[in-house]
Structure formats: structure tokens, C-alpha cells
Amino acid sequence: MVDLAVIGGGPAGLAAAHAAYQSGLRDIVILERDRELGGILNQCIHNGFGLHRFKQELTGPEYAGRYINMLNDTNVETRLDTMVIEITPDKRIYTASPNGYEMIEAKSIVLAMGCRERTRGAIAIPGSRPSGVLTAGAAQRYLNMEGLMPGSRAVILGSGDIGLIMARRMTLEGAEVLACVELMPYSSGLNRNIVQCLEDYNIPLYLSHTVTDIRGGRRLEGVTVAKVDENRRPIPGTEINFDCDTLLLSVGLIPENELTRGAGIDMDLRTSGAVVFENMETSIPGVFACGNAVHVHDLVDFVSEESAKAGGAAAAYVGGCTHESGGARLKNGANVTYTVPQRLHGHVTNKEIGVFFRVNRVFKKSKITVTADGAEIASFNRRYMMPGEMQHVTLKADKLAGVSDITIAAEEIA
Amino acid sequence: MTEITCIVCPMGCRLTVDEQNDFAVTGNTCKLGENYGKNELKNPTRVLTTTVKIGGAIHGRCPVKTGGAIPKGKLFDAMKEIKKVRLESPVACGQVVLTNLLGTGIDVVATRAM
Numbered sequence: 001m002v003d004l005a006v007i008g009g010g011p012a013g014l015a016a017a018h019a020a021y022q023s024g025l026r027d028i029v030i031l032e033r034d035r036e037l038g039g040i041l042n043q044c045i046h047n048g049f050g051l052h053r054f055k056q057e058l059t060g061p062e063y064a065g066r067y068i069n070m071l072n073d074t075n076v077e078t079r080l081d082t083m084v085i086e087i088t089p090d091k092r093i094y095t096a097s098p099n100g101y102e103m104i105e106a107k108s109i110v111l112a113m114g115c116r117e118r119t120r121g122a123i124a125i126p127g128s129r130p131s132g133v134l135t136a137g138a139a140q141r142y143l144n145m146e147g148l149m150p151g152s153r154a155v156i157l158g159s160g161d162i163g164l165i166m167a168r169r170m171t172l173e174g175a176e177v178l179a180c181v182e183l184m185p186y187s188s189g190l191n192r193n194i195v196q197c198l199e200d201y202n203i204p205l206y207l208s209h210t211v212t213d214i215r216g217g218r219r220l221e222g223v224t225v226a227k228v229d230e231n232r233r234p235i236p237g238t239e240i241n242f243d244c245d246t247l248l249l250s251v252g253l254i255p256e257n258e259l260t261r262g263a264g265i266d267m268d269l270r271t272s273g274a275v276v277f278e279n280m281e282t283s284i285p286g287v288f289a290c291g292n293a294v295h296v297h298d299l300v301d302f303v304s305e306e307s308a309k310a311g312g313a314a315a316a317y318v319g320g321c322t323h324e325s326g327g328a329r330l331k332n333g334a335n336v337t338y339t340v341p342q343r344l345h346g347h348v349t350n351k352e353i354g355v356f357f358r359v360n361r362v363f364k365k366s367k368i369t370v371t372a373d374g375a376e377i378a379s380f381n382r383r384y385m386m387p388g389e390m391q392h393v394t395l396k397a398d399k400l401a402g403v404s405d406i407t408i409a410a411e412e413i414a
Numbered sequence: 415m416t417e418i419t420c421i422v423c424p425m426g427c428r429l430t431v432d433e434q435n436d437f438a439v440t441g442n443t444c445k446l447g448e449n450y451g452k453n454e455l456k457n458p459t460r461v462l463t464t465t466v467k468i469g470g471a472i473h474g475r476c477p478v479k480t481g482g483a484i485p486k487g488k489l490f491d492a493m494k495e496i497k498k499v500r501l502e503s504p505v506a507c508g509q510v511v512l513t514n515l516l517g518t519g520i521d522v523v524a525t526r527a528m
Binding site: 036042143146173192 | 418419420421422426441461462463464465467472473474477486489490507525527
């Protein structure tokens with residue numbers, strides 16, 4: 001039996017395993033289905049990672065490399081080409097690998113499976129089904145790791161960060177990026193990416209627009225883009241035709257939780273991830289979750305921080321530390337779409353509790369109000385908030401003792 | 415006064431740069447932001463990240479970056495130069511793969527051990 005099995009060797013799994021090792025666990029195994037560690041960071045060759053975590057601007061492979069090197073100095077075991085098929089509530093893990101079908105028993109588990117991209121099927125764009133329509137992340141892998149150019153004239157649907165990054169990347173590699181089309185009246189990507197990836201290269205961003213038709217036989221020949229009304233329905237007469245051979249989709253990420261659901265762990269419909277306590281523990285004691293499998297992050301630095309918390313908590317659990325489950329529940333107040341964690345344990349041992357959340361629209365000068373059973377316990381001012389930028393507040397645990405409901409709300413102030 | 419979005423890190427601070435007052439920057443939350451604000455109006459530069467061919471490694475491409483920011487106007491010429499580089503495994507992370515890119519004094523370095 002291992003002390004800790006970490007499912008996934010991307011940034012979340014690496015940070016969780018490292019933190020668990022630092023906290024004293026020695027029998028740790030990382031199960032990774034790819035043939036190398038690092039996860040999605042390996043294809044994110046752009047820079048901007050690590051400024052919080054390492055106080056330095058790193059590229060994705062450099063950031064992953066730091067953690068891989070940190071783990072090389074430990075005896076953490078890594079099993080590559082190993083796909084976890086199922087985990088059970090009593091912490092048995094079934095894997096398929098070149099060794100065949102195997103079972104691992106673990107005292108604790110960290111779920112760090114990450115997320116995957118929404119595809120054309122998920123957003124049901126009408127039209128034919130030519131090649132040349134692919135997710136931005138798939139195009140990123142082709143271009144940055146395989147050295148294959150996905151096309152020469154591209155339209156990008158969705159202004160999520162991967163789409164923006166790929167607009168620049170395709171442009172630098174000689175493709176013409178005709179437009180970036182966003183359904184919402186604001187971009188869901190980070191501001192820095194809109195500046196660096198679109199404005200730098202004069203790529204137009206069409207807000208409140210969507211793709212209404214895809215044309216082509218074997219290969220994509222063109223797409224139709226139309227403006228949408230406030231109910232996100234295309235407005236007839238506003239159609240623009242683009243002749244292009246490539247349509248990249250950057251239309252959202254879905255936490256990957258087949259294993260979590262299969263184990264019967266409580267899920268949060270808002271995040272599509274597991275419900276977690278303040279120490280990243282799920283509804284099954286000893287099973288923790290972190291990173292994009294819990295909620296989609298915009299900065300890997302926060303994934304590392306959250307995952308280190310999960311790894312440390314797994315070590316504490318194996319060391320005999322258990323919690324009462326009857327603590328407070330965190331709820332969405334006005335304009336808040338989700339919170340992580342969603343629950344607190346009865347006795348919180350930390351002095352401070354960090355809470356991540358997102359807002360539902362763009363806010364200028366605004367105030368975040370935290371109430372506990374109806375009474376305001378904290379407030380925070382922000383100069384600017386947008387749905388694409390995850391918010392973080394720190395609450396004092398001593399103000400939360402005996403509380404049953406904590407609500408986080410956001411409002412614009414004059 | 416010009417308002418720009420800081421791109422040093424993903425925080426995206428909103429900077430106000432006062433050209434009349436020696437490019438004084440407000441709205442930044444770190445020193446890097448102040449420098450960015452000044453430079454972006456005086457002499458915009460970017461770190462360029464791309465890939466080069468590599469043989470004998472786990473993948474056919476090795477990610478690279480410019481060791482420092484280069485003038486924004488030279489990005490496409492820089493891509494052409496970097497494209498000529500051919501590597502053979504092993505390559506260390508941080509290893510220089512092209513020196514003095516386009517006479518900028520900036521080297522191109524590998525960003526992954528392969």
C-alpha cells in the first residue's frame with residue numbers, strides 16, 4: 001500500500017506530490033497517462049508563468065521543468081503511460097499501462113486530472129464537417145510539439161486564453177489570422193493576452209459575435225460570423241463571410257472528473273469539479289482534489305499553490321489528522337458564479353482560509369462582501385474584476401467558528 | 415496621459431503613463447510594471463517564444479525563447495533567423511542555441527531539457 005497516489009502528472013499533480021514529500025510522506029506515486037510529466041505546460045511555450053510562484057517570468061516547459069527537477073531530488077515514483085481506469089471509495093486504484101491491468105491500494109489520493117477542451121460538438125455549430133476545425137489546444141500541440149502547421153488562414157472562435165495565444169502563434173508562424181470571434185460582450189481571456197496576442201498583430205476581436213455556419217467538403221473553405229443579440233441569438237443581416245482553411249475553437253474547458261464521479265464523490269454543478277473543503281479534501285476523507293480538475297484556473301501559479309495545499313493535507317491525513325465535516329458551506333452571493341472551497345470542516349486548524357471565486361460580468365471599482373450567517377465579516381475593494389480573472393480573498397478562521405453559511409458577493413461602487 | 419494594460423504578468427494591471435511628466439507610471443503594483451509602462455511608450459519590446467527543430471529527442475521540436483525582450487518591430491525577422499537553427503539531443507534548459515539575435519545582443523535559449 002502506498003501513502004499517496006497522485007492521479008495526473010501535470011502542474012497540479014507535480015505540486016501536490018512535492019508538497020506531500022516536503023510534509024514527510026515518502027511512499028508517493030504519480031500516475032500519468034502521457035509518456036512524460038508536465039501536462040499541458042509542455043505545449044504552452046509562451047512565457048508569463050511563475051511570476052507569483054518563482055518571482056520570475058517563465059515559459060510553460062520551464063515552469064514544468066522546475067517541478068520535475070524538484071521531484072527528481074526526491075524518491076517520488078512516477079509511472080508514465082499509466083491510465084487510471086477507476087478509483088473506489090476505499091482508495092483502490094485500477095490502472096492500465098504497458099504492464100497490463102493493475103491495482104494500487106493507497107492511504108490517500110490526490111485527484112489532479114486537469115481539464116479538457118470543449119469541442120465543436122459541445123457548442124453545436126451548424127454546417128458541414130470538413131477537416132480544419134479543431135480546438136485551439138489541439139492546434140497548439142500540433143504546432144509547438146509536433147511541428148505541424150494546422151493551416152494558413154484561420155478564424156478563432158472564443159477569446160479564451162488558449163485561443164488568443166494561438167492567434168499570435170499562428171501569426172508568427174506565417175498564417176493569416178482573420179478574426180477572433182467572441183460570443184460574449186467581453187473577452188474571457190486575460191487582458192495581457194488581448195494586448196499581446198491580438199492588438200500587437202492587428203487581429204480584430206469581434207465581441208458579441210459567433211460562428212453560424214461552417215462550409216467546406218474535405219477541407220474547411222469558410223465560416224459565417226454573425227452578431228448576436230442580448231440573448232446570444234444571431235441577428236439576421238449581420239453575417240460576415242470569412243474564407244479560411246482553419247477554425248480554432250477556444251470555447252471553454254471542462255474539468256475532467258470521470259474518476260471522481262465514478263468514486264461517488266460529491267460534485268459541484270457550478271465548477272463541474274468535486275466539492276472540496278478548505279484543505280482540498282473531497283467528500284471522501286483522504287481523497288483530495290486540486291488544480292483544473294476542481295475548477296479551471298487562469299494562472300498555473302495558483303494551481304501550484306492550491307495543489308501544494310492538497311498534498312500537504314494528504315500528508316497530514318496519512319499522519320492521522322482527521323476533520324469533522326459539519327462546518328460552514330460557502331454560497332454564491334450577488335454576481336458570484338462559484339467559490340472554491342465550497343465547504344469548511346467543523347474545526348478549521350488554519351488561521352486563514354483562502355477562497356477563490358469568479359464574478360459573472362466585468363466590474364469597474366467594486367466591493368466584495370463576505371457575510372457569515374447574514375452578518376458582514378469582511379470586505380475587499382477591487383479596481384477591476386472580470387469573469388476571466390479568478391478572484392481570491394483570505395478570510396480569518398476565527399470569525400468563522402460555529403458559522404453555517406458564508407456568502408460571497410460582489411457589487412460595483414461609485 | 416495614456417492608459418495601457420500591463421502585460422508583465424497575468425495580473426494585467428491598468429497603468430496610466432504620463433508622457434508630460436517623464437513617463438511617470440501609476441496603477442502598477444510592482445516595480446516591473448513601472449518599467450513596462452515607461453518602455454511600452456518609449457520603446458516597445460517583447461520576449462519572443464517559438465520552437466526549433468531537434469533530432470533524437472522525445473518530440474521533434476524544442477521550445478526556445480529570447481533571453482531578453484527584443485524590439486517589437488523585429489519579431490518577424492527574428493522568427494526567420496530562429497527557424498534556421500537545428501538542434502540535436504541532448505539540449506539543456508537554458509542552453510544558448512543562437513547568439514546575438516539580429517545584432518540585438520540578445521541570445522536565444524532552449525526552454526526545455528530534451
